[in-house]
Amino acid sequence: MPRVSKTIIVTVSLLFTLTGCFISGTDEDVQANSQETVAAAADIPAYDLSSLVIELPSGWELDKGDKLNYLMINERGEASGRISSSPYEANYEFKHALPNHSSVINDETIQLPAGDCRLITLDADNGPAASGITGTHNTYYGVVSIQDKVIYILDFTNLDKDLKSKQQFIDILNTISLQEPEVSQ
Template identity: 35%
Template sequence: MKQTAKKQMLLTVTLLAVLAGCSRNQKAPVAVQTNPVPVSVSAKQSANAKGHAPDTIDRTDSEYGVANLKWTLPQGWSLKIESRSYASLIDEYGVKIGSVSTYPYADDFDFKLYKPNHSEITSTEAIDTPIGNGKLYTLDADNGPAASGLTGTHDVYFAVITLQNNMIYVLEFSKHDKEASTKKQFVGLLNGLRLKNEPYVR
């Protein structure tokens, strides 16, 4: 009985020694970082990550958009910018009497492809404006579609101006009449065109 007790005690001491050695060899668990440090990104890097370069956007809008156009207009008139490439001309009564559109420059730009439906070109004249040379088109347009019951026609004027082989301005004007004074007024308005920023010459 005494020998058996000694053997059990010896076995117990041996097991405790082994377990103590294992606990000393164990590595402490690696702590998990739950709050990562934020990485700062500059404004330019953020823009590039989104596919935009701020200087390119600003320059493009300022040089080639309708917002680059300065137009001396009668009192009460305004140019309402609808998009980067389109603006409405509004008179003192809030009525739209014209527009400005921009198109990329093309050697073969043909105004006939852009003119309104139910209209015919009755005359074409060369013009020279402060922002560039171009052509003045007079169109005879229907007063309304056949379904509207409106009859007769009116004159619509379009100035197509090429800007240093970079872009094309198309300006429309009409008072829904056939008065020579309307055309004269439009020509006078064209002489009041200016650019806020000169476009880059390629």
């Protein structure tokens, strides 16, 4: 047998082994297990951005054009923040890459009506590195954990360092709640 054929056979065998593909003893076992798995998954409601209820300041709107990232649009029509979601994990670790030219100046946990929130304040720059401009504004991240349901990740900035902006973000975070998703039958 040529060397290329042996390599292909070994590669395909490895793929089946590593990906967990196998041939079951009977089709009945596979069918029964699949139905049980689907039934169990159908009983668990899926929480995501469509479950989010949030109140924004007067004149603001929530742009839901992207189903994975909602945008908070301020009264001037500018994006002031973004919201995404993640499935709930008890030990969720926020692994977001920080924006260029920013550093964490505060990392705290606050209590919201919806659950715990990790509130991170970044000191951010408004300009290219060559400009030499540093620390021009704060950007805030809120990681809201709603027990056993969903995690919402929000970022927010008014492109300033005013403490009123942080309070405005906390006020928005305090309005978060859930609309129960419809369970498909």
